[in-house]
Amino acid sequence: MTNGLNINQLKAVETTEGPLLIIAGPGSGKTFTLVERIYYLITEKNVAAENILVATFTEKAAQELMTRVSNRLHEANISFNLNEMYLGTIHSICLRILEKNREFTRLKKNFMLMDQFDQQYFLYQKINEYTRLPNVDLLFDERASRWKKAETLLKWLNKVSEEMLxxxxxxxxxEPQVQVLGFCYELYQQHLEEENALDFSTIQLEAYRLLKEHPQITTQLHENLHYLMIDEFQDTNTIQEEIIFILAGDKQNICVVGDDDQGLYRFRGATIRNILEFPSKFEKGKCKQVELSINYRSHPLIIQFYNQWMEQNKWFYKSKLFRYDKRIEPREGDHPDSRTVIKVSGSDGLGNWEEEVYQFLISMKEKGKLSDWNQVAFLFRSVKNDKVVSLANYLEERNIPVYSPRSNMFFEREEIRLLMGAFMFLFPQFPKVRKWDENAHLDEWEMYDKYLREFADELRKKENHKLLKWCQTRAKIHMNLLQNTDYSFAGLFYQLLQFDLFNRYLEQDLYKVKDSRSVRNLSLFSKLLTKFEYLHRVSVFTPKTINTHLTIFFNQYLRFLINGGLNEYEDESEYAPSGCVSFLTIHQSKGLEFPIVVVDSLNTTPRKQYSDLDEILQENYYRKEPFEPLERTKYYDFWRLYYTAFSRAQNLLVLSCQENTASGQGTRNVPSKPFVGSYSSLKSWNETSSIYNLELENVKDVNIKKEYSFTSHINIFETCALQYKFYKEFEFSPVRQGATLFGTLVHQTIEDVHKTALRGEESKITEENVEDWFNANYNNLVKKERVYLAPQTQKAALNQVLKYVEKQNNWSHIKEAEVDVSLVKDNYILKGTIDLIKGENNTVEIIDFKSEKKPDLFKEANMMYHYKRQLEVYAHLVEERTGQQVSKMHLYYTGEENSNPYVTFPKDTKAIDKTISTFDGIVQRIEEKDFKIKKRPEKHCRNCDMRFYCNEKL
Structure with missing residues (x-):
């Protein structure tokens, strides 16, 4: 053993050259092994961080891995540029490669990155162009709504991207069905290019094209990337596998880690063949294989239970095995002599499941077994069905809080119901304008009316008299709008926060997810409003457009969100918030562990997940021959899903259902046939007292290091800690303002100039080219930000850039441009973006551009001190990260016309140390959630959306 590694873990760590497959069973110390492998490469093999690529399945896993590696290096007193490592999801790594080499792609600056809702809404807005294509009705039901058509189309378009068809x-x-899919995809690619947009599938496709079509970029990556580690390899799809092998190059130092038994993402295009066929990608015997099969997580009886579960299924088909043959073993040592797999179920015919679950939880609490409700996780196939929501409500009514962020309950939360009711009240014309014909009816209208009645009931209360008067005045203005307002939906939202009915939600305990859920939901609502205004270019209400925008907002935008379901806030720093039992989907629980796991959804059966078109595409158009037999996939996926669920349990695994053996009309046996063998031998919780002998683990803390920068964090916190609390901590979305567009435009065009110089193409820095770069940047910024500059303001911005270019005699002094620098500190990660110029005696100088006139250095001494500290943070970053000495720090004022545009500060090591110490103190305050302010910073309040709230509360 070395540093606690078992024999196989040590073998996985020290096998660094050539391809390596690590089959890591549940609870086998996979993350620990990965951390030690990275540590071994850095310390024993002297590999630089920038020579390592590590791809994880989620951003959260990447953050956790970054934190654990940096802590491991810190404990060994090893200073290393960990931030240089390519560490993230495959999507984020592809995005990083694209951004670095954007000029070789179809993408222009300021491209728009769409999430799934954005993508579907994007398709919805253009759906008529798709429905005009011949035979398009073969892809979706002609009678389906436009929104449903967009959803179906999205699924097929993503499949084409992911399978690289x-x-x-x-x-x-x-086949006409395949043919029209090709035409739809061609049209979609045109739309993406016109809008300078990317979705999550095309991130990978664009990266793949870049690597295939520009060998010089691939060669450069091969020179940098010597070792690749890919986690959760069983969940990679076709295009991801292709990209990984391209990046690995001839060195083939590629280590893939995963568990074929936990392959859950076929519905997202993942293919289990990637992990099962991995060794065959290389010459025979070249790929080494290590099995991590000792489970450090679970009680032996739990391990025995899920081993037997996998053995029930037939994994051989036509003499081929579709699973690595393995058996998970418990760790050595003493284990409690207790029954650790039980059932908590409602008796057949009694309908008492919810009460049984409640009594079980209370019994464990009263016997002193549970120290925190978060030691219990309920796992379901879906958390959105009525049965699960009913159980959540049943427990919450009996004072057992439930954390269920993906249960589609966002629009049912009190704070959201009241907000929706307020918006209905503020636009009394909506019931009239919403109907496009006499027979029109949407189910959502009943919800809206119900929420309006609930809000009206609140307005009748004496304590809400001020709110009533305000709402009546606003409603009257909106009903007969005569002139433009200076606000839209988001502006109204922030005005509502001044009233007690809403601001009471802003003052709850920040430390507890269950207590901060309301304010998090308000924050999410602010994002929905600003996104709507962005998508529909709404900045104010006008007499001409108010009714149109109301109709689109309620009848389309909100309706789609309500129907599609909206996830509530999920805490990145812990996966089981204190004080709540967790309700998770089995997919959500992957990679997690809980002392008590209650697995429900025992009424389900294996079901077909592919259509006729899937079959046609797989048989005739995929890049590889079919792998798993299609008719068997539903059984393989079903067994893998519940294996993953059962293996989350540390101390106690509970199977739970409302038993039903009455095979009457329309009813189904529960548990269903696949579970009967495993379930039938289990004792009920109230028939075995040995469960009270168990000592339950505490839920582990994820302990993720957060990133902080001077401009995005320290600056805001020092300006106003309350502003930080709402915009950074709770992530409220401010009403969009174009104030920064001018500065961004100047900065981006100067960046184009610098990068041209760095490529040795100084001859291209002409007035004509600068103007072209400027116009391209402006057009792309406008497309993305949906805000504009007046022609004379555009001219002023261009003149600032041209004047800067005119003053430069020689570009050889530029060393690097717009460099993103980050440094792993003890408790956080420090970030910044810097321009570097060459200094004397192999030193560097830092330059930061300000797109304004040079201020009076005496009158604006405070501002100069602030900027000096910002430059000191940058100097600290450069020196710590690169080892280069910083000799001077400059501000360059591009708007200065009459004097020297530079303000120069000498580098003062003591001053830098003091600034960094102050930075550390502010980060500590942020992490302790200390957002108290002594006095309002009045001059900053005018442009802050939270001013209405502060006017009432401060």
Missing amino acids: DFDQLKTSK
Whole structure:
């Protein structure tokens, strides 16, 4: 053993050269092994951080891995540029490669990155162009709503991207269904290019094209990337596997880690063949294989239970095995002599499941077994069905809080119901304008009316008299709008926060997710409003457009969100918030562990997950021959899903259902046939007292290091800690303002100039080219930000850039441009973006551009001190990260016309140390959630959306 590694873990750590497959069973110390492997490469093999790529399945896993590696290096007193490592999801790594080499892609600056809702809404807004294509009704039901058509189309378009299907080949297919898919995809690619947009599938596709079409970029990456580690390899899809092998190059130092038994993401295009066929990608015997099969997580009886579960299924088919043959073993040592797999179920015919669950939880609490409700996690196939929501309500009514962020309950939360009711009240014309014909009816209207009645009941209360008067005045203005307002939906939202009915939610305990859920939901609502205003270019209400915008907002935008379901806030720093039992989907629980796991959804059965078109595409158009037999996939996926669920349990695994053996009309046996063998031998919780002998683990703390920068964090906190609390901690979305567009435009064009110089193309820095770069940046910024500059303001911005270029005699002094620098500190990660110029005697100088006139250095001494500290943070970053000495620090005022545009500060090591110490103190205050302010910073309040709230509360 070395540093607690077992024999196989040590082998996985020290096998660094050539391909390596690590099959890591549940609870086998996979993350620990990965951390030690990275540590070994850095310390024993002297590998630089920038030579290592580590791809994880989620951003959260990447953050946790970054934190654990940095802590491990710190404990060994090793200073290392960990931030240089390519560490993230495959999507984020592809995005990093694209951004660095954007000029070689179809993407322009300021491209728009769409999440799934954005993508579906994007398709919805253009759906008529798709429905005009011949035979498009073969892809979706002609009678389906436009929104449903967009949802179906999204699924097929993503599949084409993820499987890298050739749309020209699809277009010439003899099958009309395949042919129209090819034409839809061609049209979609045109739309993406017109809008300078990317979705999550095309991030990978664009990266793949970049690597295939520009070998010089791939060669450069091969020179940098010597070792690749890919986690959760069983959940990679076709295009991800291709990208990984391209990045690995000839060195083939590629280590993949995963567990084929936990492959859950076929519905997202993942293919289990990637992990099962991995060794065959190399010459025979070249790929080494290590199995991590000792489970450090679970009680032996739990391990025995899920081993037997996997053995029930038939994994051989036509003499081929579709699973690595393995058996998970418990760790050595003493284990409690107790029954650790039980059932908590409602008796057949009694309908008492909810009460049984409640009594079980209370019994464990009263016997002193549970120290925190978060030691219990309920796992379901879906948390959105009525049965699960009913159980959550049943427990919450009996004072057992439930954390269920994906249960589609966002629009049912009190704070959201009241906000929706307020918006209905503020626009009394909506019931009239919402109907586009006499027979029109949407189910959501009943919800809206119900919420309006609830809000009206609140307005009748004496304590809400001020709110009533305000709402009546506003409603009257909106009903007969005569002139433009200076606000839209988001502006109204922030005005509502001044009233007690809403601001009471802003003052709850920040430390507890269950207590801060309301304010988090308000924050999410602010994001929905600003996103709507962005998508529909709404900045104010006008007499001409108010009714149109109301109709689109309520009848389309909110309706789609309500129907599609909206996830509530999920805490990144812990996966089981204190004080709540967790309700999670089995997919959500992957990679997690809980002392008590209650697995429900025992009424489900294996079900087919592919359509006729899937079959046609797989048989005739995929890049590889079919792998798993299609008719068997539903059984494989079903067994893998519940194996993953059962293996989350540390101390106690509970199977739970409302038993039902009455096979009457329309009813189904519960548990269903696949579970009967495993379930039938289990004792009920109230028939075995040995469960009270168990000592339950505490839920582990994820302990993720957060990133902080001077401009995005320290600056805001020092300006106003309350502003930080709402915009950074709770992530409220401010009403969009174009004030920064001018500065961004100047900065981006100067960046174009610098990068041209760094490529040795100084001859291209002409007035004509600068103007072209400027116009391209402006057009792309406008497309993304949906705000504009007046022609004379555009001219002023361009003149600032041209004047800067005119003053430069020689570009050889530019060393690096717009460098993102980060440094792992003890408790956080420090970040900044810097321009570097060469200094004397191999030193560097830092330059920061300000797109304004040079201020009076005496009158604005406070501002100069603030900027000096910002430069000191940058100097600290550069020296710590690169080892280069900083000799001077400059501000360059591009708007200065009459004097020297520079303000120069000498580098003072003591001053830098003091600034960094202050920075550390502010980060500590932020992490302790200390957002108290002594006095309002009045001059900053005018542009802050939270001013209405502060006017009432401060």
